[in-house]
Amino acid sequence: MAKKEIPYKIYLEESEMPKEWYNVRADMKEKPAPLLNPGTLAPMKREELMGVFCEELVDQELDNDTRFIPIPDEIRNFYKMYRPSPLVRAYCLEERLDTPAKIYYKFEGNNTSGSHKLNSAIAQAYYAKKQGLKGVTTETGAGQWGTALSMACAYFQLDCKVYMVKVSYEQKPFRREVMRTYGASVTPSPSMETEVGRRILAEFPGTTGSLGCAISEAVEKAVSSEGYRYVLGSVLNQVLLHQSVIGLETKAALDKYGVKADMIIGCAGGGSNLGGLIGPFMGEKLRGEADYRIIAVEPASCPSFTRGRYAYDFCDTGMVCPLSKMYTLGSGFIPAPNHAGGLRYHGMSPVLSKLYDDGLMEARAVEQTKVFEAAEQFARVEGILPAPESAHAIKVAIDEAMKCKETGEEKTIVFGLTGTGYFDLVAYERFHDGKMDDYIPTDEELEKSLSKLPKVNG
Numbered sequence: 001m002a003k004k005e006i007p008y009k010i011y012l013e014e015s016e017m018p019k020e021w022y023n024v025r026a027d028m029k030e031k032p033a034p035l036l037n038p039g040t041l042a043p044m045k046r047e048e049l050m051g052v053f054c055e056e057l058v059d060q061e062l063d064n065d066t067r068f069i070p071i072p073d074e075i076r077n078f079y080k081m082y083r084p085s086p087l088v089r090a091y092c093l094e095e096r097l098d099t100p101a102k103i104y105y106k107f108e109g110n111n112t113s114g115s116h117k118l119n120s121a122i123a124q125a126y127y128a129k130k131q132g133l134k135g136v137t138t139e140t141g142a143g144q145w146g147t148a149l150s151m152a153c154a155y156f157q158l159d160c161k162v163y164m165v166k167v168s169y170e171q172k173p174f175r176r177e178v179m180r181t182y183g184a185s186v187t188p189s190p191s192m193e194t195e196v197g198r199r200i201l202a203e204f205p206g207t208t209g210s211l212g213c214a215i216s217e218a219v220e221k222a223v224s225s226e227g228y229r230y231v232l233g234s235v236l237n238q239v240l241l242h243q244s245v246i247g248l249e250t251k252a253a254l255d256k257y258g259v260k261a262d263m264i265i266g267c268a269g270g271g272s273n274l275g276g277l278i279g280p281f282m283g284e285k286l287r288g289e290a291d292y293r294i295i296a297v298e299p300a301s302c303p304s305f306t307r308g309r310y311a312y313d314f315c316d317t318g319m320v321c322p323l324s325k326m327y328t329l330g331s332g333f334i335p336a337p338n339h340a341g342g343l344r345y346h347g348m349s350p351v352l353s354k355l356y357d358d359g360l361m362e363a364r365a366v367e368q369t370k371v372f373e374a375a376e377q378f379a380r381v382e383g384i385l386p387a388p389e390s391a392h393a394i395k396v397a398i399d400e401a402m403k404c405k406e407t408g409e410e411k412t413i414v415f416g417l418t419g420t421g422y423f424d425l426v427a428y429e430r431f432h433d434g435k436m437d438d439y440i441p442t443d444e445e446l447e448k449s450l451s452k453l454p455k456v457n458g
């Protein structure tokens with residue numbers, strides 16, 4: 001049987017790990033729209049951004065032209081502790097589904113933070129250290145980004161201050177303790193520590209918080225503290241750049257065995273893992289060298305690609321951040337309280353938004369009970385307990401494999417398995433106890449938050 005020639009796990013050698021990140025913007029003929037100053041509506045200047053972000057990260061954020069950016073040795077050395085990550089051939093899943101499709105997944109859950117987020121956290125911490133800063137501030141929702149950043153800061157001996165969405169802070173005490181083990185201080189958001197937190201609490205007493213609100217607090221804290229900058233775990237161009245290691249390794253592993261992907265699937269919250277995974281493939285597509293179907297998967301309860309609007313919007317609830325042109329549900333949008341599967345940010349990476357708007361990729365929204373069904377199905381044959389976020393990609397990969405079963409097509413499906421779900425067992429419990437339901441926002445609800453988009457959209 002020819003198919004057994006490909007091992008269950010394709011590992012690259014350490015020496016085959018990427019030495020440069022790939023910047024997909026360099027291959028985009030039309031670039032993503034620039035960030036705007038919310039006061040003047042002019043494109044944000046380098047100097048303005050430097051008050052908020054680390055210097056070199058601002059340069060990466062604004063660089064639409066350099067195709068490859070070297071990965072500093074200090075970062076590569078850290079990567080070597082948990083990379084290259086395996087590209088797994090899902091033989092067991094294929095067999096269980098009885099599909100002619102060939103399924104591969106790139107597994108990013110093999111580090112203590114349990115997700116791909118460490119790839120960018122270590123880069124951002126490195127540049128902060130290099131600049132001589134004392135520390136960084138950030139927000140975290142479910143906690144993966146906060147955990148990754150606290151690991152990275154511990155490594156470079158930087159102070160790390162995390163604003164954690166209050167509902168997660170209360171529901172995920174173990175995440176919080178991991179962050180504290182790595183030396184981070186963790187504050188439930190909204191808090192009384194910042195002006196914007198106090199304002200939001202006065203306006204919405206008893207609110208359990210949101211990512212957009214925690215971002216506002218973290219930004220305020222950074223700009224008002226000497227020697228601190230703000231760092232963000234998704235959405236930004238620089239984060240997609242760092243995450244390109246995922247796609248570069250995937251491509252190298254496939255090339256090693258002469259495998260050509262037909263379809264690349266990833267979950268999309270703010271778009272960083274998907275942007276990283278598809279980067280080099282999208283590059284080929286943009287340069288006309290190859291074609292791939294690329295599918296973003298999002299929760300039906302937070303459907304920014306499939307039901308949002310491509311428009312300038314605030315990145316945060318407190319409206320202190322620059323305006324970004326992206327697919328958005330409006331910065332005031334908060335998913336229903338029963339939403340358990342992560343991926344709850346109201347907006348989407350400006351790079352992916354542009355690619356999607358240009359028709360270069362597709363998007364699909366899936367309901368959470370279906371996502372957990374797919375997670376369980378996957379866990380039972382492939383062994384790994386997936387993060388609910390990752391299970392969005394599993395769901396669509398299975399759907400596509402089942403279509404192949406109907407048509408008899410032997411398509412090659414590659415999807416991103418972004419992390420593990422050990423801290424999501426309360427959500428799994430709700431699913432197992434039959435207490436999970438699906439909530440899909442109505443058009444009226446979406447219209448309500450979309451009607452508050454900033455005026456710049458004309």
Ligand SMILES: *Cc1c(COP(=O)(O)O)cnc(C)c1O
Nearest residue numbers: 234269270271272273389418419
């Ligand atoms: C944060 C996270 C995501 C979603 O974030 P993106 O920026 O869209 O990649 C997906 N999976 C896991 C495991 C995560 O922690």
